[in-house]
Amino acid sequence: MAALEFANTPISKALEVIRKKIEDDTTLKKRTLLTVDDIMELLEFVLTTTYFMFGGQLYQQKFGTAMGSPISPIVANLYMEDLEQTAINTASEHIKPRFWKRYVDDMLAEVTKGSTRILNNHLNSIDTSGNIQFTSEEMExxxxxxxxxxxxxxxxxxxxxxxxxxxxxxxxxxxx
Structure with missing residues (x-):
């Protein structure tokens, strides 16, 4: 299980992931006249200009995506998908999950007995922002x-x- 709140999504890293996905999309030109740079500029603007009022004071959100924004779950999901693919692909064979399913921030994995803690440490080493922290439970x-x-x-x-x-x-x- 990972502690993922939209406010924890590292925007700059998420934008890198999204740019790569868009650049790899061979059908993009059939669906829009916008360039990859246009899309990324608009997305970055939306993700970095979040303001809110608290106690009569106006604040700008400095990290993560805004709760309630329709783009936040999409950005968080794309970031988490890339994070988990990187983690699974770089895991050594003895800790690589045989089965892995995720729904938002809850994961279910089947791993070799005794390797849960090692896999959990590996997962936590992938997100260099330190904002996504995986925890684990074992069968009882x-x-x-x-x-x-x-x-x-x-x-x-x-x-x-x-x-x-x-x-x-x-x-x-x-x-x-």
């Missing part, structure tokens, strides 16, 4: 929580899922 009693499910490993090698509620769950729901 042949089960592990992931999102709102608990994945249970059976003796025959199959798995089952059950609804999972954290200990802090209050059973309170919005009245819609």
């Amino acid at each position: 009693n042949n089960s592990i929580p992931f999102l709102d499910t608990k994945i249970v490993s059976r003796e025959d090698g199959t798995i089952k899922t059950v609804v999972y509620k954290k200990k802090t769950h209050t059973n309170q729901y919005l009245n819609f």
Whole structure:
């Protein structure tokens, strides 16, 4: 699991990742008249001119992307995708995950027994900004929580899922 908040996304590194993706897009010219430089200039403007008011005082956000901005989850996802691909591709064979799934900032990975801590350290070495910090949990009693499910490993090698509620769950729901 990685602690990813939009405010933690390193904008300059995210812009590098996005520029490379756009430059590698062979169909871009069929979809827009904008150049890569035009798109990057607009994106950088949107990501670096975030202002907000607090206590009657006007502030400019200096790091990360703005909460509530429609572009923030896209930028964070593209950055995280590149970060995890780099981490997996550079991991030594004995810690490389056999299975890896991510939803926003929650990851589920299958790794060799005893290599969780080493993989976690490797993941944390990839983001040089120091703002993305991976944490990990290991299976207990042949089960592990992931999102709102608990994945249970059976003796025959199959798995089952059950609804999972954290200990802090209050059973309170919005009245819609």
